[in-house]
Amino acid sequence: MAKLPLEGTRICDFTWVWAGPFATMLLAMMGAEVIKIESSQRPDVTRRAQQSAAQQSTSVDPQLVKSNDFGWMNSCKKCCSLNLRNPQGVALVKEIIKISDVVTENFSTGTMERLGLGYSALKEIRPDIIMLSTSVAGRQGPRKNISGYAIQSQALSGADSLTGYQGGPPKDPGGNYGDLITGTHGAFAILAALYHRSKTGEGQYIDLSMTETMVNSISQGVMDYVMNGRLRQRQGNRDDFMAPHGCYRCQGEDKWVAIAVSNEEEWKAFCQAIGEPAWTKDDKFADGYSRWANQEELDKLVNSWTKDYTHYEVMEILQRAGVAAGPSVNVEELVNDRQLHQRGFFVELDHPNPEVEKGLNSRAPWRLSALPDIVYQRAPRIGEHNDYVFRELLGLSEEEIARLTEEQVII
Amino acid sequence: MQNGALSGLKIVELGHLVSGPYCAKLLADLGAEVIKVEEPGVGDEARRREPFLHDKADPERSGLFLYLNTNKLGVTLSLKSKTGREILHKLVKEADVLVENNPPSIMEECGLQYESLKGINPRLIMTSITPFGQSGPYRDYKATELISYHIGGLGYITPPVVEAVEQYPPLKAGGQLADFCTGTTAAVATMVAVFYREATGLGQQVDVSEQEAVASFFRSAFSAYSYTKTTQGRSREARRPAGVERILACSNGYISFAPIQEDHWQRLLEMIGGSELAQDERFKDAAGRREHGEELTRVIGEWTRQHTKEEVADLIQGADFPGVPVQDVNEAVDWDHFAARDFFVDIDHPKVGKLRYPRGPYVFSKTPWRASRPAPLLGQHNEDIYCGRLGYSKEQLIRLRSAGVI
Numbered sequence: 001m002a003k004l005p006l007e008g009t010r011i012c013d014f015t016w017v018w019a020g021p022f023a024t025m026l027l028a029m030m031g032a033e034v035i036k037i038e039s040s041q042r043p044d045v046t047r048r049a050q051q052s053a054a055q056q057s058t059s060v061d062p063q064l065v066k067s068n069d070f071g072w073m074n075s076c077k078k079c080c081s082l083n084l085r086n087p088q089g090v091a092l093v094k095e096i097i098k099i100s101d102v103v104t105e106n107f108s109t110g111t112m113e114r115l116g117l118g119y120s121a122l123k124e125i126r127p128d129i130i131m132l133s134t135s136v137a138g139r140q141g142p143r144k145n146i147s148g149y150a151i152q153s154q155a156l157s158g159a160d161s162l163t164g165y166q167g168g169p170p171k172d173p174g175g176n177y178g179d180l181i182t183g184t185h186g187a188f189a190i191l192a193a194l195y196h197r198s199k200t201g202e203g204q205y206i207d208l209s210m211t212e213t214m215v216n217s218i219s220q221g222v223m224d225y226v227m228n229g230r231l232r233q234r235q236g237n238r239d240d241f242m243a244p245h246g247c248y249r250c251q252g253e254d255k256w257v258a259i260a261v262s263n264e265e266e267w268k269a270f271c272q273a274i275g276e277p278a279w280t281k282d283d284k285f286a287d288g289y290s291r292w293a294n295q296e297e298l299d300k301l302v303n304s305w306t307k308d309y310t311h312y313e314v315m316e317i318l319q320r321a322g323v324a325a326g327p328s329v330n331v332e333e334l335v336n337d338r339q340l341h342q343r344g345f346f347v348e349l350d351h352p353n354p355e356v357e358k359g360l361n362s363r364a365p366w367r368l369s370a371l372p373d374i375v376y377q378r379a380p381r382i383g384e385h386n387d388y389v390f391r392e393l394l395g396l397s398e399e400e401i402a403r404l405t406e407e408q409v410i411i
Numbered sequence: 412m413q414n415g416a417l418s419g420l421k422i423v424e425l426g427h428l429v430s431g432p433y434c435a436k437l438l439a440d441l442g443a444e445v446i447k448v449e450e451p452g453v454g455d456e457a458r459r460r461e462p463f464l465h466d467k468a469d470p471e472r473s474g475l476f477l478y479l480n481t482n483k484l485g486v487t488l489s490l491k492s493k494t495g496r497e498i499l500h501k502l503v504k505e506a507d508v509l510v511e512n513n514p515p516s517i518m519e520e521c522g523l524q525y526e527s528l529k530g531i532n533p534r535l536i537m538t539s540i541t542p543f544g545q546s547g548p549y550r551d552y553k554a555t556e557l558i559s560y561h562i563g564g565l566g567y568i569t570p571p572v573v574e575a576v577e578q579y580p581p582l583k584a585g586g587q588l589a590d591f592c593t594g595t596t597a598a599v600a601t602m603v604a605v606f607y608r609e610a611t612g613l614g615q616q617v618d619v620s621e622q623e624a625v626a627s628f629f630r631s632a633f634s635a636y637s638y639t640k641t642t643q644g645r646s647r648e649a650r651r652p653a654g655v656e657r658i659l660a661c662s663n664g665y666i667s668f669a670p671i672q673e674d675h676w677q678r679l680l681e682m683i684g685g686s687e688l689a690q691d692e693r694f695k696d697a698a699g700r701r702e703h704g705e706e707l708t709r710v711i712g713e714w715t716r717q718h719t720k721e722e723v724a725d726l727i728q729g730a731d732f733p734g735v736p737v738q739d740v741n742e743a744v745d746w747d748h749f750a751a752r753d754f755f756v757d758i759d760h761p762k763v764g765k766l767r768y769p770r771g772p773y774v775f776s777k778t779p780w781r782a783s784r785p786a787p788l789l790g791q792h793n794e795d796i797y798c799g800r801l802g803y804s805k806e807q808l809i810r811l812r813s814a815g816v817i
Binding site: 241 | 420462474544549566567581582585587588603607611622627632634636638642658669728743746763773774
C-alpha cells in the first residue's frame with residue numbers, strides 16, 4: 001500500500017475539545033502517528049458533549065457514553081491513558097515525548113508548565129522537539145489568561161462586529177469557525193516547523209492565537225480601519241459593489257438561494273436565464289452602479305422570480321448561464337449534496353463505543369492525485385493503544401504495566 | 412538574513428482574489444519564495460477591491476491586495492499567448508509548487524492542466540483551488556464568497572435562530588471566512604504534498620474544493636445529523652427551547668458570553684440578582700434555562716444594558732465566568748494585548764507608504780514570521796525574473812511587453 005505523506009512523524013497530543021484536536025486530526029489523516037494523552041479520570045470533554053436525544057447515555061463512563069462529538073475531531077488517532085497528576089504518569093509521558101517529533105496542547109496558560117511539561121522542560125528531554133501551543137489569545141501578553149474557544153476569539157477579533165443584518169446587532173459566524181480555522185493554521189504551523197527541522201535539525205515553540213487567526217480572516221475590515229480610520233458596517237448578504245448579491249426566497253419552507261452577479265456580462269446572462277422580464281430593462285438596473293444603488297427594489301424583483309423555483313433549480317438555471325448561484329443548505333441537504341457524494345467527501349466511520357452505530361465523518365478536505373484511496377480509522381477509545389504505546393514503543397514489561405495500572409498511573 | 416521556516420521552497424502563484432493568494436501568502440510569509448504571476452495591465456482582481464487608501468481607487472492602493480500579497484515577487488504574463496505559456500513553463504520547471512485558483516476549464520484552455528505541467532516538471536506539486544473541485548457535476552460552476560459560505564452549510568446557521576424566517580435570510584459572515592478557510596486548508600495540503608515528495612520523489616496535483624473546505628468546518632452538524640436524522644429549523648418555534656442569546660447589548664456595545672458549566676450560571680445569576688435569582692426555579696438547571704431561554708435573556712439583558720461592555724466583562728471575568736466584550740474592528744486593531752504581542756507590523760510600500768498589517772497568527776520561537784517585502788507593484792520584478800533568471804535581454808522584454816505577453 002502506498003506510503004502516507006506523514007508516516008514516520010509522531011505527535012504526542014495533549015489537545016482537547018476542538019481547535020487543538022482538529023490540527024492533529026488533519027495530520028493523523030495524512031499518516032502522522034498521533035498519540036492522544038487522556039485518562040478515564042480526565043477524558044476529552046467532547047466524549048461527553050452534545051449527546052443527541054437519540055444517543056442519551058445514562059452511563060458516566062466516558063467509554064460507554066454515546067456522544068458523537070468526539071468522533072468527528074479524533075479520527076485516525078491513537079490513545080493512551082495516563083494520570084498526569086501522578087509523577088510516575090508524568091515520567092512516562094516524558095518517555096513518549098522523547099520518541100515524538102511534536103507535542104501539541106491547548107490547555108489554559110501555565111498548565112503544561114505546572115505539569116512539568118513546559119517547552120523548556122521538553123527541550124531537555126528532546127532538544128529538537130517542536131511544540132505547538134494553541135489558545136484564545138496567545139501565551140504572551142496582558143490577556144494571555146483569557147480562556148475559551150471560538151466564541152471568545154470571534155468576539156475579540158472584530159469578526160462578530162462585521163457579521164449581522166444591516167442595522168442589526170453583531171452576530172457570531174456559524175459553526176465553530178474560530179476553532180477550526182485555528183486548527184487548520186495549527187496543522188500548517190506544525191508542518192512548517194517540521195520542514196525547517198528537516199533542513200536544520202532545529203525544533204522550536206509555536207504560540208498560536210485563535211483571536212489572531214480571526215483577525216487574519218477579516219482583512220478588508222481591518223485594512224479599512226488601518227488605512228482610512230473607518231469602521232465597516234454590517235451589511236447582511238450585501239456586497240461593496242455587486243448587485244444582485246444576496247439570498248433569495250425559493251419554493252418550500254425557509255429555502256434560500258445565494259446569487260452573486262459580478263459584472264455586465266453576468267447580468268445579461270442572468271436576465272436571459274430568467275426569461276428577460278420587462279423589469280430588467282428598467283433604467284434603474286441599466287448598469288452595475290445603478291443596480292447597486294437600487295438593490296432594495298432589485299432584490300424584491302429577483303425574489304419574484306426565485307420564489308417559483310427550488311433553490312437547487314435556481315442554481316442549475318443560473319449556473320448553466322454562467323452566473324454564480326447556490327443554495328443555502330441545511331445539514332440534511334449538505335449530507336445529500338451530489339457534488340460532495342460524487343467526490344467521496346463523506347466517510348462513514350465506526351463510533352468508538354461499540355454499542356453505537358456508525359456515523360458520518362469526512363475525508364481530508366483535499367484530494368491528492370498520488371493517493372486517491374486513503375482509508376480512515378475511527379476515533380480511539382480511551383487507553384485503546386496502551387499496549388502498543390507502553391509495551392511496543394516504551395518496552396515496558398507486562399508486570400510493570402500491571403503494576404502501573406494497579407497504582408492508577410495508567411487509568 | 413534570518414531564514415524562514417520554509418526558506419528554499421520555490422512557489423509560482425497564478426492566483427486572484429483570496430483563496431489562492433492567501434495560500435501562497437502563508438508560504439511566502441514563512442520564507443518560501445513566491446513569484447506571483449498576473450495578467451498584464453489588469454492584474455489580480457483583488458487590486459480593484461475596496462478598501463483603497465484614502466478612497467483613491469488605484470491598483471496599487473487596495474488594502475485587500477496589499478495584505479494578501481506580502482512577501483511575494485510580482486511578474487506580469489499573459490497565459491493566453493503561446494509565448495506567455497512557454498515562459499510560464501520555464502518558471503514552473505524551476506519551481507517546487509504551483510498554486511492556482513483558476514477555473515479548471517481555463518487552465519485546460521491554456522494547456523496548463525496538471526497532466527501537461529508534470530511533463531515539464533515531474534516533481535511539481537500543483538495546488539489547484541476551485542469552488543467545487545476538479546471533478547464532479549459542479550466542477551465548472553462559479554462561486555464567490557457568498558455562494559461558498561452558503562453551499563458549504565455555514566450560512567444557514569448564521570445566525571442559528573431568527574425572529575421571522577421570511578424576513579431574515581441565512582447570512583454570510585463578515586469578511587471572507589470561506590475563502591480564508593480554503594486558502595489555509597490549501598496551505599496545509601501543499602505542505603503535506605511537500606512531505607510526500609521528500610519521501611518518494613513524486614510530485615502530484617493537490618485538488619482543493621472550497622465547498623469541501625467549508626463543509627469540513629461544518630462537521631459537528633453533519634456528524635450529529637447522521638445519528639439524529641433531524642434538522643432544526645431557524646425559527647424560534649423550531650428551535651424551542653432556544654436557550655439564552657449569547658450576544659447581548661450593553662450601554663456602549665455588546666458582550667459575548669459562553670457559559671458552559673453549571674457553576675458559571677450560579678455565579679452569574681447571583682451577581683445579577685442575588686440569591687433570589689440564583690435560586691429561581693426557572694433557571695436553576697440546564698433544562699430550565701433552555702426552556703426559559705427568552706426570559707433569561709431578558710433578565711440578563713436588563714442588567715447588561717445598565718453597564719458598559721468593559722464593566723460587564725470585568726465583572727463576569729472576575730467571577731470566573733467566560734465572557735468577553737464584542738470588540739469593534741478599531742478596538743481589535745488598537746488592542747493593547749495585540750500591541751504587546753507585536754501582532755501588527757509596519758510594512759513600507761513604494762506607493763502607499765508605511766501601513767500596519769496583521770502578521771500571521773503564530774509566533775515561532777526560532778523562525779519568526781517576517782515581512783521582507785511589501786506586496787509587489789504590477790510587474791515589479793519582470794526584469795529581475797525574466798532577465799536575471801531566464802536570460803531575456805532588456806530589448807526582448809520591451810518586445811514582449813509590446814506584444815502583450817508581459
